[in-house]
Amino acid sequence: MTGWLDVDERDDHYLGLAGANISATEALLSTRDNLADVVEARAMMCVHGDAGLGKTLSVNASLRTLAAEDVYRVQFRARPTPRDIRHVLFDALGCSGRPPASPIEFDTLLKDVLAERPRVLVCDEAQWLSRECFELWRHLWDDRRTDIAIVFVGGGDCYQVLRREPMLSSRVYVWQEFRRMPREQVVQVIPAFHPVWANAEVDDIAYADVHAGHGNFRAWAKITAHTLTALTRLEREVPDREILQWVFSRLGGRRD
The missing domain is CATH 3.40.50.300 (P-loop containing nucleotide triphosphate hydrolases)
Structure with missing residues:
Protein backbone atom coordinates (compact mmCIF):
# COMPACT_ATOMS: atom_id res chain seq x y z
CA MET A 1 0.00 0.00 0.00
CA ARG A 179 -1.15 -1.26 -26.61
CA ARG A 180 2.44 -1.23 -27.80
CA MET A 181 3.53 1.97 -29.50
CA PRO A 182 3.78 1.59 -33.28
CA ARG A 183 7.26 2.22 -34.67
CA GLU A 184 6.38 5.58 -36.18
CA GLN A 185 5.34 6.75 -32.72
CA VAL A 186 8.45 5.30 -31.07
CA VAL A 187 10.83 7.37 -33.19
CA GLN A 188 8.89 10.50 -32.25
CA VAL A 189 8.44 9.77 -28.54
CA ILE A 190 11.77 8.23 -27.48
CA PRO A 191 13.93 11.35 -28.18
CA ALA A 192 11.65 13.23 -25.78
CA PHE A 193 11.60 10.36 -23.29
CA HIS A 194 15.27 10.75 -22.38
CA PRO A 195 18.01 13.23 -23.40
CA VAL A 196 20.37 10.42 -24.38
CA TRP A 197 18.23 9.83 -27.49
CA ALA A 198 17.83 13.47 -28.45
CA ASN A 199 20.70 13.40 -30.97
CA ALA A 200 20.51 9.73 -31.94
CA GLU A 201 19.81 8.78 -35.54
CA VAL A 202 16.17 7.94 -36.21
CA ASP A 203 17.25 4.71 -37.91
CA ASP A 204 19.18 3.68 -34.78
CA ILE A 205 16.15 4.29 -32.58
CA ALA A 206 14.02 2.21 -34.95
CA TYR A 207 16.74 -0.47 -34.95
CA ALA A 208 16.71 -0.60 -31.14
CA ASP A 209 12.94 -0.89 -31.14
CA VAL A 210 12.94 -3.76 -33.63
CA HIS A 211 15.44 -5.80 -31.62
CA ALA A 212 14.67 -4.90 -28.01
CA GLY A 213 12.17 -2.10 -27.44
CA HIS A 214 9.09 -3.49 -29.19
CA GLY A 215 7.06 -0.37 -28.44
CA ASN A 216 7.22 -1.07 -24.71
CA PHE A 217 8.19 1.73 -22.31
CA ARG A 218 9.61 -0.62 -19.68
CA ALA A 219 11.84 -2.22 -22.29
CA TRP A 220 12.96 1.22 -23.42
CA ALA A 221 13.81 2.19 -19.84
CA LYS A 222 16.13 -0.81 -19.66
CA ILE A 223 17.66 -0.01 -23.05
CA THR A 224 18.22 3.57 -21.91
CA ALA A 225 19.82 2.58 -18.59
CA HIS A 226 22.27 0.21 -20.32
CA THR A 227 22.98 2.78 -23.02
CA LEU A 228 23.91 5.38 -20.40
CA THR A 229 26.31 2.87 -18.84
CA ALA A 230 27.92 2.11 -22.19
CA LEU A 231 28.36 5.76 -23.12
CA THR A 232 29.96 6.52 -19.76
CA ARG A 233 32.41 3.64 -19.98
CA LEU A 234 33.39 4.42 -23.56
CA GLU A 235 33.40 8.18 -22.96
CA ARG A 236 31.01 8.80 -25.82
CA GLU A 237 27.93 10.99 -26.08
CA VAL A 238 25.59 9.61 -28.74
CA PRO A 239 24.41 5.99 -29.01
CA ASP A 240 25.04 4.19 -32.30
CA ARG A 241 24.84 0.62 -33.61
CA GLU A 242 27.99 -0.42 -31.76
CA ILE A 243 26.58 0.81 -28.47
CA LEU A 244 23.25 -0.84 -29.17
CA GLN A 245 24.89 -4.17 -29.96
CA TRP A 246 26.49 -4.09 -26.50
CA VAL A 247 23.13 -3.22 -24.95
CA PHE A 248 21.44 -6.11 -26.76
CA SER A 249 24.06 -8.50 -25.38
CA ARG A 250 22.93 -7.58 -21.88
CA LEU A 251 19.24 -7.84 -22.70
CA GLY A 252 19.42 -11.16 -24.48
CA GLY A 253 18.47 -9.52 -27.78
CA ARG A 254 19.84 -10.32 -31.21
CA ARG A 255 23.23 -9.05 -32.30
CA ASP A 256 22.92 -8.60 -36.06
Whole structure:
Protein backbone atom coordinates (compact mmCIF):
# COMPACT_ATOMS: atom_id res chain seq x y z
CA MET A 1 0.00 0.00 0.00
CA THR A 2 1.24 3.47 -0.83
CA GLY A 3 -0.24 6.78 0.17
CA TRP A 4 -0.48 8.99 -2.89
CA LEU A 5 1.52 11.93 -1.59
CA ASP A 6 4.37 9.59 -0.59
CA VAL A 7 5.04 8.60 -4.20
CA ASP A 8 7.88 10.50 -5.87
CA GLU A 9 7.31 11.26 -9.55
CA ARG A 10 10.68 9.66 -10.35
CA ASP A 11 9.37 6.36 -8.99
CA ASP A 12 6.81 6.28 -11.79
CA HIS A 13 9.60 5.45 -14.23
CA TYR A 14 10.88 1.88 -14.32
CA LEU A 15 14.25 1.65 -12.49
CA GLY A 16 13.67 5.24 -11.28
CA LEU A 17 15.52 6.21 -14.44
CA ALA A 18 17.27 9.54 -13.88
CA GLY A 19 16.54 12.11 -16.57
CA ALA A 20 13.48 10.31 -17.92
CA ASN A 21 10.56 12.48 -18.94
CA ILE A 22 6.87 11.77 -19.13
CA SER A 23 6.09 11.65 -22.84
CA ALA A 24 2.77 12.93 -24.17
CA THR A 25 1.84 9.76 -26.01
CA GLU A 26 -1.61 9.22 -27.46
CA ALA A 27 -2.30 6.77 -24.63
CA LEU A 28 -1.32 9.29 -21.96
CA LEU A 29 -3.46 12.04 -23.47
CA SER A 30 -6.43 9.67 -23.72
CA THR A 31 -5.90 8.60 -20.12
CA ARG A 32 -5.94 12.20 -18.94
CA ASP A 33 -9.17 12.94 -20.80
CA ASN A 34 -10.83 9.74 -19.62
CA LEU A 35 -9.82 10.25 -16.00
CA ALA A 36 -11.11 13.82 -16.04
CA ASP A 37 -14.53 12.50 -17.04
CA VAL A 38 -14.40 9.64 -14.52
CA VAL A 39 -13.38 11.89 -11.62
CA GLU A 40 -16.07 14.43 -12.45
CA ALA A 41 -18.74 11.72 -12.69
CA ARG A 42 -17.47 9.84 -9.59
CA ALA A 43 -17.48 6.78 -11.80
CA MET A 44 -15.41 3.63 -12.35
CA MET A 45 -12.69 3.09 -14.95
CA CYS A 46 -10.61 0.11 -16.03
CA VAL A 47 -7.15 0.69 -17.53
CA HIS A 48 -5.77 -2.57 -18.93
CA GLY A 49 -3.01 -3.87 -21.16
CA ASP A 50 0.22 -5.86 -21.20
CA ALA A 51 3.01 -5.16 -18.72
CA GLY A 52 5.36 -2.26 -19.32
CA LEU A 53 3.17 -0.15 -21.59
CA GLY A 54 2.90 2.83 -19.23
CA LYS A 55 -0.51 2.27 -17.65
CA THR A 56 0.41 3.11 -14.07
CA LEU A 57 2.67 5.99 -15.11
CA SER A 58 -0.09 7.50 -17.24
CA VAL A 59 -2.67 7.18 -14.46
CA ASN A 60 -0.28 8.63 -11.87
CA ALA A 61 0.78 11.54 -14.07
CA SER A 62 -2.79 12.36 -15.02
CA LEU A 63 -4.15 12.25 -11.50
CA ARG A 64 -1.35 14.45 -10.17
CA THR A 65 -2.75 17.10 -12.47
CA LEU A 66 -6.43 16.36 -11.96
CA ALA A 67 -6.89 15.45 -8.31
CA ALA A 68 -3.61 14.96 -6.46
CA GLU A 69 -5.01 15.72 -3.00
CA ASP A 70 -7.92 13.33 -3.42
CA VAL A 71 -6.12 10.23 -4.70
CA TYR A 72 -5.46 7.09 -2.66
CA ARG A 73 -3.53 4.28 -4.32
CA VAL A 74 -3.60 0.64 -3.25
CA GLN A 75 -1.64 -2.17 -4.80
CA PHE A 76 -1.40 -5.92 -4.33
CA ARG A 77 1.32 -8.33 -5.49
CA ALA A 78 -0.60 -11.50 -4.69
CA ARG A 79 -4.23 -12.53 -4.47
CA PRO A 80 -5.79 -10.44 -1.68
CA THR A 81 -8.88 -11.22 0.34
CA PRO A 82 -11.65 -8.72 1.15
CA ARG A 83 -10.10 -8.50 4.62
CA ASP A 84 -6.81 -7.44 3.04
CA ILE A 85 -8.54 -4.71 1.04
CA ARG A 86 -10.39 -3.42 4.10
CA HIS A 87 -7.17 -3.15 6.10
CA VAL A 88 -5.25 -1.53 3.24
CA LEU A 89 -8.00 1.06 2.79
CA PHE A 90 -8.08 1.62 6.56
CA ASP A 91 -4.38 2.54 6.47
CA ALA A 92 -4.50 4.46 3.18
CA LEU A 93 -7.41 6.63 4.34
CA GLY A 94 -5.75 7.37 7.67
CA CYS A 95 -8.59 5.95 9.75
CA SER A 96 -8.10 6.38 13.49
CA GLY A 97 -8.38 3.76 16.19
CA ARG A 98 -8.25 0.01 15.72
CA PRO A 99 -9.72 -1.76 12.68
CA PRO A 100 -13.16 -3.23 13.50
CA ALA A 101 -13.31 -7.00 13.90
CA SER A 102 -16.67 -7.40 12.15
CA PRO A 103 -16.80 -7.03 8.33
CA ILE A 104 -20.13 -5.19 8.62
CA GLU A 105 -18.72 -2.72 11.14
CA PHE A 106 -15.57 -2.38 9.05
CA ASP A 107 -17.55 -1.55 5.90
CA THR A 108 -19.66 0.97 7.80
CA LEU A 109 -16.52 2.70 9.01
CA LEU A 110 -15.01 2.82 5.51
CA LYS A 111 -18.23 4.19 4.03
CA ASP A 112 -18.40 6.85 6.73
CA VAL A 113 -14.86 7.97 5.86
CA LEU A 114 -15.51 7.80 2.11
CA ALA A 115 -18.54 10.02 2.57
CA GLU A 116 -16.55 12.83 4.16
CA ARG A 117 -15.21 14.33 0.91
CA PRO A 118 -14.49 13.37 -2.72
CA ARG A 119 -11.84 10.72 -3.23
CA VAL A 120 -10.31 8.78 -6.10
CA LEU A 121 -9.31 5.21 -5.24
CA VAL A 122 -6.75 3.65 -7.57
CA CYS A 123 -6.44 -0.13 -7.39
CA ASP A 124 -3.29 -1.29 -9.19
CA GLU A 125 -2.67 -4.91 -10.26
CA ALA A 126 -6.44 -5.40 -10.30
CA GLN A 127 -6.13 -8.69 -12.18
CA TRP A 128 -5.28 -10.33 -8.83
CA LEU A 129 -8.70 -9.58 -7.34
CA SER A 130 -11.28 -12.27 -6.68
CA ARG A 131 -15.05 -12.04 -7.11
CA GLU A 132 -15.44 -11.34 -3.40
CA CYS A 133 -12.92 -8.48 -3.64
CA PHE A 134 -14.69 -6.93 -6.60
CA GLU A 135 -17.96 -7.21 -4.72
CA LEU A 136 -16.44 -5.22 -1.86
CA TRP A 137 -15.35 -2.44 -4.21
CA ARG A 138 -18.84 -2.40 -5.77
CA HIS A 139 -20.46 -2.34 -2.34
CA LEU A 140 -18.44 0.71 -1.29
CA TRP A 141 -19.08 2.53 -4.57
CA ASP A 142 -22.80 1.73 -4.65
CA ASP A 143 -23.48 3.27 -1.27
CA ARG A 144 -25.27 6.58 -1.85
CA ARG A 145 -23.28 8.30 0.87
CA THR A 146 -19.81 7.61 -0.51
CA ASP A 147 -18.27 10.17 -2.83
CA ILE A 148 -15.69 8.17 -4.76
CA ALA A 149 -14.33 7.35 -8.19
CA ILE A 150 -12.55 4.00 -8.60
CA VAL A 151 -9.80 3.30 -11.13
CA PHE A 152 -8.78 -0.31 -11.71
CA VAL A 153 -5.37 -0.74 -13.37
CA GLY A 154 -4.26 -4.18 -14.43
CA GLY A 155 -2.31 -6.45 -16.72
CA GLY A 156 -3.32 -8.09 -19.95
CA ASP A 157 -5.97 -10.33 -18.42
CA CYS A 158 -7.53 -7.61 -16.25
CA TYR A 159 -10.18 -6.96 -18.89
CA GLN A 160 -11.27 -10.62 -18.91
CA VAL A 161 -11.23 -10.78 -15.10
CA LEU A 162 -13.52 -7.76 -14.73
CA ARG A 163 -15.79 -8.81 -17.57
CA ARG A 164 -16.49 -12.05 -15.70
CA GLU A 165 -18.07 -9.95 -12.93
CA PRO A 166 -21.18 -8.47 -14.61
CA MET A 167 -22.40 -6.73 -11.46
CA LEU A 168 -19.18 -4.70 -11.42
CA SER A 169 -18.31 -4.49 -15.12
CA SER A 170 -21.75 -3.05 -15.91
CA ARG A 171 -20.82 -0.12 -13.67
CA VAL A 172 -17.49 0.61 -15.37
CA TYR A 173 -17.86 3.98 -17.09
CA VAL A 174 -14.68 3.91 -19.21
CA TRP A 175 -12.58 1.00 -20.47
CA GLN A 176 -9.16 1.93 -21.83
CA GLU A 177 -6.74 -0.55 -23.37
CA PHE A 178 -3.00 0.16 -23.62
CA ARG A 179 -1.15 -1.26 -26.61
CA ARG A 180 2.44 -1.23 -27.80
CA MET A 181 3.53 1.97 -29.50
CA PRO A 182 3.78 1.59 -33.28
CA ARG A 183 7.26 2.22 -34.67
CA GLU A 184 6.38 5.58 -36.18
CA GLN A 185 5.34 6.75 -32.72
CA VAL A 186 8.45 5.30 -31.07
CA VAL A 187 10.83 7.37 -33.19
CA GLN A 188 8.89 10.50 -32.25
CA VAL A 189 8.44 9.77 -28.54
CA ILE A 190 11.77 8.23 -27.48
CA PRO A 191 13.93 11.35 -28.18
CA ALA A 192 11.65 13.23 -25.78
CA PHE A 193 11.60 10.36 -23.29
CA HIS A 194 15.27 10.75 -22.38
CA PRO A 195 18.01 13.23 -23.40
CA VAL A 196 20.37 10.42 -24.38
CA TRP A 197 18.23 9.83 -27.49
CA ALA A 198 17.83 13.47 -28.45
CA ASN A 199 20.70 13.40 -30.97
CA ALA A 200 20.51 9.73 -31.94
CA GLU A 201 19.81 8.78 -35.54
CA VAL A 202 16.17 7.94 -36.21
CA ASP A 203 17.25 4.71 -37.91
CA ASP A 204 19.18 3.68 -34.78
CA ILE A 205 16.15 4.29 -32.58
CA ALA A 206 14.02 2.21 -34.95
CA TYR A 207 16.74 -0.47 -34.95
CA ALA A 208 16.71 -0.60 -31.14
CA ASP A 209 12.94 -0.89 -31.14
CA VAL A 210 12.94 -3.76 -33.63
CA HIS A 211 15.44 -5.80 -31.62
CA ALA A 212 14.67 -4.90 -28.01
CA GLY A 213 12.17 -2.10 -27.44
CA HIS A 214 9.09 -3.49 -29.19
CA GLY A 215 7.06 -0.37 -28.44
CA ASN A 216 7.22 -1.07 -24.71
CA PHE A 217 8.19 1.73 -22.31
CA ARG A 218 9.61 -0.62 -19.68
CA ALA A 219 11.84 -2.22 -22.29
CA TRP A 220 12.96 1.22 -23.42
CA ALA A 221 13.81 2.19 -19.84
CA LYS A 222 16.13 -0.81 -19.66
CA ILE A 223 17.66 -0.01 -23.05
CA THR A 224 18.22 3.57 -21.91
CA ALA A 225 19.82 2.58 -18.59
CA HIS A 226 22.27 0.21 -20.32
CA THR A 227 22.98 2.78 -23.02
CA LEU A 228 23.91 5.38 -20.40
CA THR A 229 26.31 2.87 -18.84
CA ALA A 230 27.92 2.11 -22.19
CA LEU A 231 28.36 5.76 -23.12
CA THR A 232 29.96 6.52 -19.76
CA ARG A 233 32.41 3.64 -19.98
CA LEU A 234 33.39 4.42 -23.56
CA GLU A 235 33.40 8.18 -22.96
CA ARG A 236 31.01 8.80 -25.82
CA GLU A 237 27.93 10.99 -26.08
CA VAL A 238 25.59 9.61 -28.74
CA PRO A 239 24.41 5.99 -29.01
CA ASP A 240 25.04 4.19 -32.30
CA ARG A 241 24.84 0.62 -33.61
CA GLU A 242 27.99 -0.42 -31.76
CA ILE A 243 26.58 0.81 -28.47
CA LEU A 244 23.25 -0.84 -29.17
CA GLN A 245 24.89 -4.17 -29.96
CA TRP A 246 26.49 -4.09 -26.50
CA VAL A 247 23.13 -3.22 -24.95
CA PHE A 248 21.44 -6.11 -26.76
CA SER A 249 24.06 -8.50 -25.38
CA ARG A 250 22.93 -7.58 -21.88
CA LEU A 251 19.24 -7.84 -22.70
CA GLY A 252 19.42 -11.16 -24.48
CA GLY A 253 18.47 -9.52 -27.78
CA ARG A 254 19.84 -10.32 -31.21
CA ARG A 255 23.23 -9.05 -32.30
CA ASP A 256 22.92 -8.60 -36.06
